[in-house]
Amino acid sequence: MEHGYWIKSKPVYNALVWHEKATAHLIIAKNQGVLVALKLFQQRQPTQPVTLLYAQDGTDYAKTLNKVVPAGLDVLNSEQDLLVSLKNIMPNMRMGLRVYVAGSEGFIWSVAEVLKTFGVEDADIMKELTDTLARTIYCVHCKAITHNITTNIGKCSGCERMLFVRDHFSRHLGAYMGLMIDAESPGELPEIEEIYP
Amino acid sequence: MALNFKKETFREDYTYSNSDAAIKRFPFPFPEDQYMYSVNIEPHTKGKQGTVCEFTFDIDEHYVAECLDKKITLEQDPGRYKALPHMMDAQWDFVELTMEALAQDYPEHFSLKKQGLIWTWENKPLGIKDTFTFGDTSTLATEPFDYIGRQLQGDFVLLDHRDETLYADAGIVTSQADWSLAFNVGMSWREWHGPVPRATELGVMDRALKYLLNLQIGSPVRRLNWTMTVNPRLDTSPENYPHWGGERNTVNAENIGDLIHLRVELQTLFRLPRSNAIVFSIRCYLISLKDIATYPRWAKRLHRVQKTMHPDLIEYKGMTKFHPMMVDWLAKFDDGETLAIGTQPE
Amino acid sequence: MSMINVKVAAIEQVTPLVKHFTFVKEDGSSLPAFSGGSHVVVSIDIGGRVHRNPYSLMGSPMENEAYHISVRRQENSRGGSVFMHENVTVGMPLKITYPMNLFSLAKKGRKHILIAGGIGITPFMSQIADLKRMGANYELHYAFRSPEHGAFAAQLKESCGDHLHCYIDSNATRLDLEALLSDQPLGTHVYVCGPSPMVVATLETARNLGWPENHIHSEQFLSPPIGEPFKIQLARSNIEIQVSAEMSMLEAIEAAGVEADFLCRGGVCGRCELDVLETDGALLHNDHFLTDSEKASCKKIMPCVSRAKGERLMLDL
Numbered sequence: 001m002e003h004g005y006w007i008k009s010k011p012v013y014n015a016l017v018w019h020e021k022a023t024a025h026l027i028i029a030k031n032q033g034v035l036v037a038l039k040l041f042q043q044r045q046p047t048q049p050v051t052l053l054y055a056q057d058g059t060d061y062a063k064t065l066n067k068v069v070p071a072g073l074d075v076l077n078s079e080q081d082l083l084v085s086l087k088n089i090m091p092n093m094r095m096g097l098r099v100y101v102a103g104s105e106g107f108i109w110s111v112a113e114v115l116k117t118f119g120v121e122d123a124d125i126m127k128e129l130t131d132t133l134a135r136t137i138y139c140v141h142c143k144a145i146t147h148n149i150t151t152n153i154g155k156c157s158g159c160e161r162m163l164f165v166r167d168h169f170s171r172h173l174g175a176y177m178g179l180m181i182d183a184e185s186p187g188e189l190p191e192i193e194e195i196y197p
Numbered sequence: 198m199a200l201n202f203k204k205e206t207f208r209e210d211y212t213y214s215n216s217d218a219a220i221k222r223f224p225f226p227f228p229e230d231q232y233m234y235s236v237n238i239e240p241h242t243k244g245k246q247g248t249v250c251e252f253t254f255d256i257d258e259h260y261v262a263e264c265l266d267k268k269i270t271l272e273q274d275p276g277r278y279k280a281l282p283h284m285m286d287a288q289w290d291f292v293e294l295t296m297e298a299l300a301q302d303y304p305e306h307f308s309l310k311k312q313g314l315i316w317t318w319e320n321k322p323l324g325i326k327d328t329f330t331f332g333d334t335s336t337l338a339t340e341p342f343d344y345i346g347r348q349l350q351g352d353f354v355l356l357d358h359r360d361e362t363l364y365a366d367a368g369i370v371t372s373q374a375d376w377s378l379a380f381n382v383g384m385s386w387r388e389w390h391g392p393v394p395r396a397t398e399l400g401v402m403d404r405a406l407k408y409l410l411n412l413q414i415g416s417p418v419r420r421l422n423w424t425m426t427v428n429p430r431l432d433t434s435p436e437n438y439p440h441w442g443g444e445r446n447t448v449n450a451e452n453i454g455d456l457i458h459l460r461v462e463l464q465t466l467f468r469l470p471r472s473n474a475i476v477f478s479i480r481c482y483l484i485s486l487k488d489i490a491t492y493p494r495w496a497k498r499l500h501r502v503q504k505t506m507h508p509d510l511i512e513y514k515g516m517t518k519f520h521p522m523m524v525d526w527l528a529k530f531d532d533g534e535t536l537a538i539g540t541q542p543e
Numbered sequence: 544m545s546m547i548n549v550k551v552a553a554i555e556q557v558t559p560l561v562k563h564f565t566f567v568k569e570d571g572s573s574l575p576a577f578s579g580g581s582h583v584v585v586s587i588d589i590g591g592r593v594h595r596n597p598y599s600l601m602g603s604p605m606e607n608e609a610y611h612i613s614v615r616r617q618e619n620s621r622g623g624s625v626f627m628h629e630n631v632t633v634g635m636p637l638k639i640t641y642p643m644n645l646f647s648l649a650k651k652g653r654k655h656i657l658i659a660g661g662i663g664i665t666p667f668m669s670q671i672a673d674l675k676r677m678g679a680n681y682e683l684h685y686a687f688r689s690p691e692h693g694a695f696a697a698q699l700k701e702s703c704g705d706h707l708h709c710y711i712d713s714n715a716t717r718l719d720l721e722a723l724l725s726d727q728p729l730g731t732h733v734y735v736c737g738p739s740p741m742v743v744a745t746l747e748t749a750r751n752l753g754w755p756e757n758h759i760h761s762e763q764f765l766s767p768p769i770g771e772p773f774k775i776q777l778a779r780s781n782i783e784i785q786v787s788a789e790m791s792m793l794e795a796i797e798a799a800g801v802e803a804d805f806l807c808r809g810g811v812c813g814r815c816e817l818d819v820l821e822t823d824g825a826l827l828h829n830d831h832f833l834t835d836s837e838k839a840s841c842k843k844i845m846p847c848v849s850r851a852k853g854e855r856l857m858l859d860l
Binding site (some may be wrong): 021022 | 730750
């Protein structure tokens with residue numbers, strides 16, 4: 001098995017910038033993703049209507065946000081609430097809507113999963129990574145998903161095998177591939193290091 | 198000519214073996230003493246009688262046993278079959294392509310009778326006979342691609358053609374060389390070719406994509422690919438890596454000739470007419486080093502190819518543990534004689 | 544390249560300028576199935592010179608007894624359409640390529656807006672058969688000059704019902720692209736085929752309204768333009784060829800007996816792409832395939848529709 005291989009299907013995340021051409025904008029942010037949203041408004045205030053969904057953790061940005069997004073701001077208390085709110089507003093959206101997502105990788109792909117059900121494809125979504133480089137991994141053996149893996153090798157939440165985290169990403173699953181590290185020599189583990197802080 | 202189907206296994210006791218005739222027709226993939234990764238695509242035209250390219254889809258003495266092995270794999274892990282909803286037209290295209298080809302090429306084993314859209318399919322080796330309405334999924338017990346995919350040797354992926362690329366949007370994959378359908382389904386060409394070493398940087402995959410986007414109805418193409426597998430195991434999936442990975446530790450200088458198998462994939466690609474999708478067919482052939490060595494020409498060639506293999510490819514193909522031992526084992530067959538270009542056994 | 548031998552089974556004058564040709568296999572067997580939006584390239588021999596032109600297949604993809612194409616008579620062309628109108632008769636044998644699709648429906652689309660101008664209706668005829676079979680949500684917007692020029696309008700009214708919207712210049716009914724494209728549900732795809740200004744206007748309107756590029760589809764086969772004669776050198780074949788004013792580079796290469804790859808012959812598919820080894824830089828790119836930077840680099844050319852001006856053009860062939 002090609003442990004040494006650096007597989008290049010990892011998505012690339014960019015800094016958010018406004019689409020010049022649009023009929024409406026939808027920004028979806030979580031935690032530090034909201035700073036990215038605020039930075040967007042420092043670029044310029046678009047002429048088209050803007051909707052901003054924000055799941056907050058500790059810091060309260062609602063006041064600041066209220067100033068820049070007077071209409072269309074929806075502050076939620078959790079990612080779950082945000083996804084529910086997103087599902088409620090999407091049926092009213094029309095072609096010409098541009099979508100921006102900012103947050104952790106896990107958040108970005110949870111949002112993408114919902115958007116897909118409304119006909120918005122991955123390629124149509126602008127994404128910026130914030131907060132953490134932690135990865136969601138899919139155990140190729142037992143199919144369980146484990147969140148927030150920050151190390152090169154992580155324990156599967158399903159079968160408890162130690163999984164090597166490949167740089168191979170499935171947009172369909174929103175996860176990296178995890179593959180048993182010690183199948184050929186049980187118990188022999190390389191050093192576990194934090195590489196996705 | 199009717200085939201004699203063997204009773205054999207591809208797991209646990211591994212009773213798989215090749216008859217003399219099967220060895221002779223093995224699709225040996227090395228025409229030259231050095232191996233270089235390339236696209237090497239050629240038209241999938243009718244080959245000589247008896248060769249693996251004689252017919253559209255090759256059925257051989259392992260047919261019944263392979264279909265049984267596929268059944269076991271699918272029962273243990275239904276995730277080896279997956280088709281996204283927009284691929285239904287491609288599924289029926291696949292049914293038409295495969296049933297027509299098999300019935301025409303192997304009339305003593307398969308038959309297809311059509312009365313308008315009412316089709317009767319008979320598969321004698323597997324004892325299957327069903328009547329269904331072409332295009333009406335409710336008339337088959339499973340999805341059409343699943344239905345016929347189980348009755349063929351090898352793996353199949355249906356590629357949707359959109360946005361100037363190809364998406365792996367359906368598959369039935371049970372004899373793969375270390376890739377996961379459940380993980381890869383829905384990926385674009387570039388995403389699922391991420392793992393190929395040295396290839397992406399050479400632009401090989403981009404060129405191959407450009408070629409395939411223009412693949413035409415009625416003009417299928419083929420290429421050979423290869424790797425090495427310990428034991429004649431079809432299911433070398435990442436899913437079951439915990440079960441087969443350890444087998445690499447059992448190879449030693451005494452048993453290497455029996456354990457190590459050259460695994461050749463005959464990959465064929467067909468444009469499907471109604472869906473504009475592409476079928477990617479991956480048919481796996483296995484042969485032990487010992488059986489290869491029954492033809493000195495092949496043993497010499499394989500020795501030279503392996504001796505000069507790039508280290509990246511040795512790792513990519515999972516051969517690191519036994520590669521030096523394999524080169525040593527093959528060396529005794531190589532007298533240094535100059536070999537003409539070509540893959541023929543003699 | 545694999546070709547299919549067909550014969551002309553029927554010819555019907557559909558409008559004053561459009562003829563509908565029906566082809567069947569010469570040996571009476573079935574034709575290959577195809578997907579909505581496909582075309583074939585038809586070869587015709589005009590006085591010893593082979594013309595090959597792409598035409599959309601109009602019939603239902605589920606019917607494989609016959610193929611249907613329509614040809615609009617183009618007076619200022621190189622003679623292919625005039626020949627089809629005046630010299631092709633019922634019973635005549637012709638060679639066509641296998642169907643090829645460069646204008647396919649987006650199968651994951653939730654709604655499909657089809658916009659046709661004039662003869663640009665043809666690829667939609669087969670797409671509509673597919674959309675209806677799949678039970679898809681679609682609208683067909685069809686613009687033409689005057690009632691007598693609305694090819695297949697009556698037939699479409701019958702098969703599409705409320706999904707069809709016609710715009711007739713002479714009745715001063717016009718398609719408002721902005722209004723149409725600014726109120727569509729997410730997941731909608733737009734497809735346009737017709738005269739160049741209509742295609743350009745549709746693409747621009749959709750882009751300006753923020754439609755993502757992969758939701759916008761167009762097909763516009765180009766005829767090889769008439770130009771000034773020029774010379775080319777083929778490096779591997781080691782010959783020099785004169786390309787006359789009304790001949791394409793690809794046709795001149797073929798006429799010289801050199802085998803060259805091709806598929807659509809309309810500047811779309813990219814199959815005939817050739818590497819330019821040497822040039823004094825005056826390449827007249829007419830295709831839709833190469834990117835602007837590729838065109839500017841003068842390293843590649845599509846010989847089916849592009850031309851050159853100047854003294855030197857050496858190709859890798």
